[in-house]
Amino acid sequence: MENFEDGAREGLLSVNVNINENGGFNGSEIKIQVKDLTRSLDKGVTILQNVNLDIPKGKIMGIIGPSGSGKSTLLRALNRLWEPPSGTVFLDGNDITGLDVLELRRKVGMLFQLPVLFQDNIRYGPQLKGKKLKDEQVYKLLTIADLDSSFFDKQGSELSVGQAQRVALARTLANEPEVLLLDEPTSALDPISTQNVEDVLVKLKSRGMTIAMVSHSIKQIQRIADVVCLLVGGEIVEVLRSEDLSQAKHPMAIRFLQLSS
Numbered sequence: 001m002e003n004f005e006d007g008a009r010e011g012l013l014s015v016n017v018n019i020n021e022n023g024g025f026n027g028s029e030i031k032i033q034v035k036d037l038t039r040s041l042d043k044g045v046t047i048l049q050n051v052n053l054d055i056p057k058g059k060i061m062g063i064i065g066p067s068g069s070g071k072s073t074l075l076r077a078l079n080r081l082w083e084p085p086s087g088t089v090f091l092d093g094n095d096i097t098g099l100d101v102l103e104l105r106r107k108v109g110m111l112f113q114l115p116v117l118f119q120d121n122i123r124y125g126p127q128l129k130g131k132k133l134k135d136e137q138v139y140k141l142l143t144i145a146d147l148d149s150s151f152f153d154k155q156g157s158e159l160s161v162g163q164a165q166r167v168a169l170a171r172t173l174a175n176e177p178e179v180l181l182l183d184e185p186t187s188a189l190d191p192i193s194t195q196n197v198e199d200v201l202v203k204l205k206s207r208g209m210t211i212a213m214v215s216h217s218i219k220q221i222q223r224i225a226d227v228v229c230l231l232v233g234g235e236i237v238e239v240l241r242s243e244d245l246s247q248a249k250h251p252m253a254i255r256f257l258q259l260s261s
């Protein structure tokens with residue numbers, strides 16, 4: 001977990017900086033860069049259209065937009081769950097299509113809406129690398145995910161959805177990711193579990209983690225995201241600081257925001 005502590009120091013550096021047109025904060029490092037990313041289906045339908053986006057290091061970027069606008073497709077491109085064309089997605093300046101895919105997915109972890117749990121799941125990722133986590137390391141991960149030590153031995157079937165989501169988060173964190181991708185991580189959770197997960201995400205950000213989160217909740221984005229990108233019909237129509245969301249100018253963005261709030 002040492003790299004989390006290092007990250008905390010980096011995270012403190014980038015305050016009061018200006019946002020650039022692709023979402024990056026001027027003066028802060030870009031962790032993931034998306035350049036001209038397009039995805040078209042065989043039938044000529046375009047899911048993503050010339051997407052350009054800078055995801056700043058150590059920040060939370062919210063991704064919002066109507067159903068079917070391409071949010072999940074964009075997120076999945078970032079760790080090659082959908083394989084983007086080469087030269088379109090970069091991690092720390094490196095084209096992700098040139099990286100070992102498993103190594104990439106350890107660095108860029110993903111948490112889905114509904115977690116899939118199985119036995120001994122927190123140790124699973126490191127085990128794939130031939131690394132056995134010590135009990136105290138598992139306890140530490142549970143603590144980060146806001147779970148007490150009683151969760152150490154619990155089976156997936158014994159957990160509520162909210163607890164399962166946090167165990168899934170601990171499992172993702174066991175790989176020590178640098179970036180966390182979240183696809184509507186709290187949409188199946190009650191308000192208290194939602195708040196617990198949000199608190200954990202803010203804590204991870206303060207430790208230097210970069211987070212990209214798809215959410216249908218504008219209020220959630222305003223609570224925890226630093227910057228938000230609005231996707232409509234496969235195109236990014238606005239990138240704003242989350243506190244400036246009400247200043248969106250694109251007509252579809254304005255309509256979407258009015259209907260969602």
Ligand SMILES: Nc1ncnc2c1ncn2[C@@H]1O[C@H](COP(=O)(O)OP(=O)(O)OP(=O)(O)O)[C@@H](O)[C@H]1O
Nearest residue numbers: 041046047065066067068069070071072073074214
């Ligand atoms: N593999 C695929 N084959 C065909 N169509 C696809 C595929 N993946 C996504 N689509 C279509 O692309 C569009 C964008 O899908 P995507 O899941 O990225 O949208 P979204 O914004 O995440 O939607 P939602 O908010 O409903 O989850 C949708 O119309 C979807 O049906």
